[in-house]
Amino acid sequence: MLMSNEFIADAPLYCAVQNYAQANYLRFHTPGHSGHSSALGGILEHILSLDVTELPETDSLFEASGVIRLAEEKAAKAFGSLHTLFSAGGATLCIQTMLRLVSAQGKRKILCARGVHRSVIYTMALLNLEPIWIWPTPSSHSALLGPISSQSVYQTLTKHTDAAAVFLTSPDYYGTLSDISAIHSVCQKFSVPLLVDCAHGTHLHYLNEGKKHPLAQGADLVCDSAHKTLPVLTGGAFLQIGTPAFSLEEAKAAMSIFGSSSPSYLILLSLDLARAWGEQEGVSAFSVLQQRVHKLFVQLKTSSLAPPSGSRDPIRITLDVGKIGLHGDEAASFLHEQGISIEMADQRYLVLLPSVFHSDADFEQLRNALLHLPIHSPLPFAHCAQFEHPERVLLPGEALRLPHIKMMSEDAANHIAADSSSPCPPGIPLLCPGERITPSIIKALQSYGITQINVLK
Template sequence: MSSAFISDAPLYAAVRAYADAHPLRLHTPGHAGHTDALGGVLGALPALDVTELPGTDSLFEADGPIRAAEEKAAGAFGAAHTLFSAGGATLCIQAMLRLVSRGKERRVVLARGAHRSAIHALALLDLEPVWVWPEPLPGSALPGVVSPRAVERALDICGGAAAVYVTSPDYYGTLADIAGLAAVCREHGVPLLVDGAHGTHLHYLDGGARHPLAQGAALVCDSAHKTLPVLTGGAYLQIAGGWFSRGEAKDAMALFGSSSPSYPILLSLDLARAWGEQHGAPAFAALRVRVDALYGRLAPLGLPPPPGPRDPVRITLDVGRIGLSGAEAAMWLRAQGVSIEMHDDRHIVLLPSPLHGDADFAALGDALVSFPVKDAVPAAAAPALEHPSAVMTPGSALRAPCERLPVEQAAGRVAAEGCSPCPPGIPLVCPGERVSASLAKTLKTYGVNHLHVIK
């Protein structure tokens, strides 16, 4: 694969030029650019780990190479504006909710699968959630997605909202009907916010038609490091035209972001965009072919792709079909030298990369077909989760005096914190919601032993 894309990365070029000049670095960070720091473990990274200097720009006041890199990214992704985040998807989520918090309306319609960072941001911004619960997928034990019809009902009932917020794809790769949700949002005059943390790569599949930005979302959080060759913590905030200005979004990110963002992370975002423009579509097309071939190899075992609209390059297997728990399957694969992303009670989730080649997939296939097959565990619908009643807003609960109790003693009390065991990542309880006796038992089942509650 050609590395010619490197010449099309303006931020990388600026920092590389600085490093190649070999200045005496009397500024942060403390390794001073020495590639032998920490015994040489970091390799060449320190040479490119700089700070805000003349020529290297400043993330939240970008008017030099960072701005040029972000503008190139916006052009590549078809966004009005693309902003870099060295604080991961969390910073993008915080910024999205900050942007919609500035009006009179304090309510946000959210799919209950929202990441905990969204719940924390709601509390800090004193926004009130109006929850919409996912609908189960027929013939599947996966959590499911919210429907446009359910979101429309929520908007009609609450009489107005600052935004609608959904997650797509979810951890298992299930895709929501973003186009349908966007149509509902347009009818109600509210922006659609999408936590697309696990779906940056969708831009490179099917001509980008699966990406939320192409389907009508106003704001999209793309956690690039999850599926692109980007350092951990690298993410893009994608902004569609007509909703928010670049300056407003920069201010929103600066409110929550570190004043010392990591330049290596920012450089990797710049380089990944340049790589993607030259290699992204063919690389992910090849990955898709490999994933399809792997599912074909697993078909005789009774391990098909999951039902419903899905990310075509994420591997989610219901190993209960071959009599294994998710933990047993993960342990078996680990013994074969394969580490997976996560497991629940009956599923395993694997995140292949376009950098994995045929030999990698051959080894993966060999490990999967060697599973010790048992009698199938009968499939059941996704467990019904309790819908706790809200006693106060998350912000009020966050500010209230609280105490930490064994979860068995939390029944009848009001939660002062959220709890989102992963998997499935769906909040079992949010700050300000009352904990019933049955919910306390469910929390215990998911391994939650203590909970902060309002005094």
Template sequence: MNQSVSQKMMENDFYCDAPLYTALKKYVDKDMSSFHTPGHKGRTDIFDINLSFDLTELPETDSLFECDGAIRASEVKAAELFGAKYTSVSAGGCTLAIQGMLAAFTKLGDKVLFSRNIHRSAVNAAILFGLEPFWVMHRNDCGAGLPGRIYPEDVRAALKQNPDAAAVYLTSPDYYGCMSDIGGISAVCREFRVPLLVDNAHGTHLVAFGKHPLHLGASASACSAHKTLPVLTGGAWLNCADENAAKKIKSAMALFGSTSPSYMTMTSLDVARAWLQAEGMEEFRRLACVVNELKELAVSVGFELPLGECDPIRLTLLTTNVGFNGNEAAEYFRRRGSECEHSDSVSVIFIITPFNSRRDIDRLRQAIAEFPRRQPLDPLENTMIHLPERAMSPREVLRHGREIIPTERAEGRIAAEAACPCPPGVPVVMPGEIINAKCVKILLSTGINQAVVLQ
């Protein structure tokens, strides 16, 4: 290496001409406690991975979409952990894993039963693959403003009415940590001989609690490992338990994946898996006790928690009972040095992992204990259980031009994009559906003042 070039690069003040670098440096210097992704929490003391690992396809390093060497060996080990017939690494996030999962299990024009709170990566995949979605709605069982869970009986009823469904696809746990009964839903899917595909973006670590979707009978799961494991951003796994689909996984992912996947990200997946098997499972179970104590403390000062079965390490505080909306509460926690993952008008969500330091946890504990209480806010009206009429499939939307108009003038127009207020994180209208008066009312009341519609 030409020493003078590297030295000049480190010493030169051109860094101040790099706006993203400047913004990140400024943020890092604030020394906030990270309760957001990625799960490694910026710890520089946990990885023996540095820039020298930012490699490319070489004889020793294998090649993601044609792998038969080290990458494949790391996937085989991950498959053993998750109980999969085939596991593929993704350096394109869970988004690539979701695209690969849907591509491996469906073909053009297939009907798929989707839960309504799907992430936009699944909406986009449905458009790309020309899928015909039909919907199973959530029940309002987690608390006001939250999407709620999908029930096996509702999946059964939908499959009875649509015996030609090619797959069932749902998200569990959701952003708020609420978990649907994957075991019960898998049993229904087996009864109808339909594969169950789970967006387990938020639940890779559930393997430590015997609650990973594959362990509960799902046919495949897309796991956004970077959210809760010590994995670099973009690291995810697609796990497949189905023998036939397993053969298609790599080529399905290669349809969309970059031919330059990050070796640092893929290596961090490999190391995180090894850590998880050696000691990480125990660390997550220990962490669940810490999170439980934080939950008890939060309840004692007036916060509410999502009801029913939830991810044991996700901390979601419902804030209306203490008189704050979630965004105001997030601002309070920010002032106290804790940056959350997400906030909305009813909740604030913290992603806590074994890589949060004791200081992080103490800061959060103190901030919860000293949270200022106000008069409770009015309970939220539950506006979610509502399915607009469909005009065309999501794919057909691509044949048309689109325009952006004020939401108040959108009644009767066909949506070109999903419009998704948070809460409850469930799209009010999907591409190809007709925006009705109720959609307009919900969108306006949640601050969505513009609609993307077909021309």
């Protein structure tokens, strides 16, 4: 899909920086290239002219009152939030901000889906928060990833009425969606805010009238890792505020605690441009992409590579190559030889992230490659689905602050984890700091190639 330039005029931050670049000021400010086109051999000539810092013309991210504030207000209107904050620190900075906001009143418990990203664990450790795990509905992917039911949230809240928040991921890395609307209704009954990591679901704003996006389903705070599925530079994300319980000023102050005081303007510009592009072309572009993905799935039905069932992100391509007897890495290597690079391969699944800029020819190449994958006897489901719930001995923050040593995972039985152990992608901890290591956990770690871990002395 070709991108027109008509939307650019509706991107106030980009226009302000472009005007500044065209004014040809003699720059005696950061960054060190001073906007000179000759820097770095001229390779980044146009980019460097737009790589600026906080100036009267360009505003300041954490004290926004000019073009950044205008750009964020336009984003809030586009996404249907009360406030939208730009992040040049990815979804991680948004997650840090959300957890800081809900813990500001002194409550320490976060009722948390076990399949959260490791950045959630580390942020809770920094803030001395206590995770109370909510385990997902068992799935063929693993014991850690899968939909969280509203019943599970209700049962956990009845046991922990002093919780500061409920924190979930939807969609998860494999594209599975939880029923955020039903979960939000439960949270409302307990007057507990609902936080959702929607890192892989920013595009849901543009599909089905946005009804599957957590913000539209009532979530109070949502992080959108825009760079994952929108035309945004790596590290660009949106923090969406859906409730008046958290003010813009509070959120900016919380974000400034963790964020760099020198955020990348190139990333911020790409967020502004992507929002403007999305308002004009997002719905049509993602509708076409959804049709292409659906067509691919129809074509793959006869090859045992149909997508998983259940409520799913309609553009996430998740394929169980274990059904045709392949380890994920084997299938990924085969595709790589065919000129196709994918997002992630695990023991039996492939995860592919299609873009609105992929063409029909691109999908045809992918289809042909998938249909030529070698076929063997199906692999048994004998991996992380049998993963036991680890025993917590210490809180993550306590364990991370204690002396530790590194040892081979095969020798770590009965030791206490000093750090998280996370295959990345997807960055979901198999083991969290403070948890006791057992033989079955060691087996799960080794199955993901984790042969060394940090344990407490």
